[in-house]
Amino acid sequence: MKHFLLLLVLALVLTACGSRKNQFVIEGSLQNLDQAQLYIYSPDGVKDGIDTIQVAHGKFSYRTACVTPGTLMLVLPNNTQQPIFAQPGKKAKVSGDVTRLKELRVTGTEENKLMNAFRERLKDEDPLREQGEAGKFIEENPQSLVAIYLIEHYYIQVKNPNYRRALQLLGMVCSKQPDNQRAKQLRQRLSYVANADTNKKLPVFYGESIDGTTITESPFVSADYAVIASFAPWSATSMDIQKRMRNLHRKFGDRVQLLSVCIDGNTTRCKQVMQRDTITWKVSCPGELIEAPLVKALDLMSIPAYIIAKKGTIIKRGFDARDFDKDSELIQ
8 A cells, every 4th residue: 555655646746747847937026017917928839829817916927838948928018028938847037127127037047047138238228229239149149049039029020120131140040040940930931021021912822711701812912902910909009000900991991901810819809809999801810820821921920010012012011000100191
């Protein structure tokens, strides 16, 4: 009997240890944030979908399956996104004051320490020089996940994307991380965008709308104008673009074909947003999120991102709601 109990205890211990090896834990302590709801997702496949995290008295805890190192994005109440670099079997701690977001710190892995070092480097830096400093940091640390995040944050998801510099930096990253699928996919994506972001035909694409009907490029290619944009219910800037699309719909009717792609995966939440904001045009809510073929074909992997096309030819791409106002003036 004693022998059986010993084996049982040993089995439980080994099971617990094994499960912890394939998990990643985040613990947070945030000043000036008493009660709130945060969102968390992964741009590189650490986890599927989007989870919510409840904050109580400034504290929160989150646990997720994690079998390979990768990146998680913590979405704060003001829609600021904090990168957290996950590693199987490890724990990270997020701490700081939400009124001073640039000073938030994440500890617990070498990648998070590296990100802290970069943010410290920018502490007294002129904002106009931040992109240049990011480039230097990437060149110094091309073997890191931080490098991939910085390329996206400073060279792609900005008002004036610099795709060619991003490709150059990604070349360095891929040479140091030949097995990193995220870096490979991003490089392939940028190879297309850098050479064909405007004055090229809309690509062939296929998807399913939230009401179950098929979506193809055909009506968007033949329309006078087409506007296609990604959004998520928790992203205020992406929802701003949806409101502006509604104005276009009211003004131009069927002359402008609209398509909204919800990068959330929660169809119930998406339908609630559609009803609340009177989104009556085609909406897709693919369960694969940024890995969905429709999202990849249209290069809508940022939130927000938009395309404006005229007679099937792309005339504008953007990532900022403020730019959308100016770009949409091209529609006549």
